[in-house]
Amino acid sequence: MSIVVVGTVAFDTVEAPWGKAERVIGGSATYFSLAASHFTPVKLVAVVGADFLAEHRTILEDRGVDLEGLVVESGGKTFFWQGRYGEDPNERETLCTELNVFERFRPELPASYCSSRWLFLGNIDPDIQMNVLDQVAGRPFVGCDTMNFWIERKPESLARLLRRIDILFVNDGEARQLSGRKNLVLAARDILEMGPRALVIKKGEHGAFLFTKDFRFFAPAYPLHEVLDPTGAGDSFAGGFMGYLAGAASFDERHLRRAMIYGTITASFACESFSVERLRALTDEHVAGRFAELVDLVKIELDDLK
């Protein structure tokens, strides 16, 4: 089944001690779509400006992403973000954020999107996330991302939203902030009480946890030789995860466990290039290869071995 994603399509300038990429395509909806496109058709909802050219559009179209929901504001400029990584790729400093056309964006889903059974709400204002959710008919499966900014500034809106979603994606710092708990096991228990049926806590190079009321699962990060640019890794994780579930049309335990591995894989590829270069070049064989490697990485043979 297809999945609708709402989020940002952006231009990023990324600096690191080992290189720089200027005004390259980025944004949560971009990374999510490219990752998810390996598993299921994707329908994108976002806004761009006049500086978003045919060559940028092609990046998404080449992966079959439906762009009917991509609004072009011909009088404006596309969302722009500039950041810098330190020697440790976990240290990121935002140098500049220009909302541009995104500032007044109020997404309206094309009619062809409104019957979707799968929806991903990228990290934007929770009131806008709720508005998008209200536009989808029936009761879709909903994944949602958020961040410290919204946890601090819009706690009531976020609380309302959490009661209506199936799965929340946060990193370890956000989980601690949202729950007020330092211990992640206790944080997860409290967040699940807030509404979502499942919770993913991402720990970057240290892997990711999945918690539900019935079971918990851990996926180690794929052991990379080199991290070139972690920008978009979280959105790529969500894309691989939600795309796999939507493609399988299932939210059961077996599929959720495998979704963690697919999310881990698409996130790992996102880190291996600036912008979306590595994700664009990804093949099903690459994905299958890393799946086998990750399964082997934690494999224990359960036989009659003492």
Added chain:
Amino acid sequence: MSIVVVGTVAFDTVEAPWGKAERVIGGSATYFSLAASHFTPVKLVAVVGADFLAEHRTILEDRGVDLEGLVVESGGKTFFWQGRYGEDPNERETLCTELNVFERFRPELPASYCSSRWLFLGNIDPDIQMNVLDQVAGRPFVGCDTMNFWIERKPESLARLLRRIDILFVNDGEARQLSGRKNLVLAARDILEMGPRALVIKKGEHGAFLFTKDFRFFAPAYPLHEVLDPTGAGDSFAGGFMGYLAGAASFDERHLRRAMIYGTITASFACESFSVERLRALTDEHVAGRFAELVDLVKIELDDLK
């Protein structure tokens, strides 16, 4: 098969925001022995002073640890360490170290220890580790711990030792320091070139990696609700790991993978109390319960699921 461990038996005073333990039993050989004793007979080599009483001896004897190699210097005091943990249990400050009788300790293995096929060299001077290794007949399986202090101060001695051991246990910071590599995958590759057949890189709450030239394995840390005192967790990891291998009398891939899980389990119990209280109370059923939980935590069903 039994395993010989050489290391420290100590008294520790541990402070944390949530409690304090004064002059409780600790030391690398203590934690290692109690953890390993669940899998195989343990023969301990260490030195203590006149302040090491029958009640302390009982802690080890109750778990069947052979104390023929425990030297009592009746004119001296036992090694003493005092440390303080911050709100984050990963932050540890050493307040005081008194080597006492350990300062001039040159271990001599009892004759009954010298034919052991399994040996663990706790974190002490690499020249002393080498001297112990030379006392064991033939070619035993050797596990070895070390730390930043020896990596800096005795690099040549450590390099000689690494060529004669089977498995090295270090944490992520030590792996980076020893290899001069920031990336753990590359650090592991370089350290394996230094001699050991296998390398365990421990990442505390973030789990542990096992690297060999043939395969790699990752074990997530057991998700604890509460960490009371991580002192001795690394030695407990090595104890569960080496004790299991010695008990199985095997160094093959299947056993090495399971050893990672047993090490993870004994380390997790070590964190749940001050000193060795939780390790002392450990039963085979507790170990088996966590083994099942950890296997389930990473379980992926490999069937015909799309």
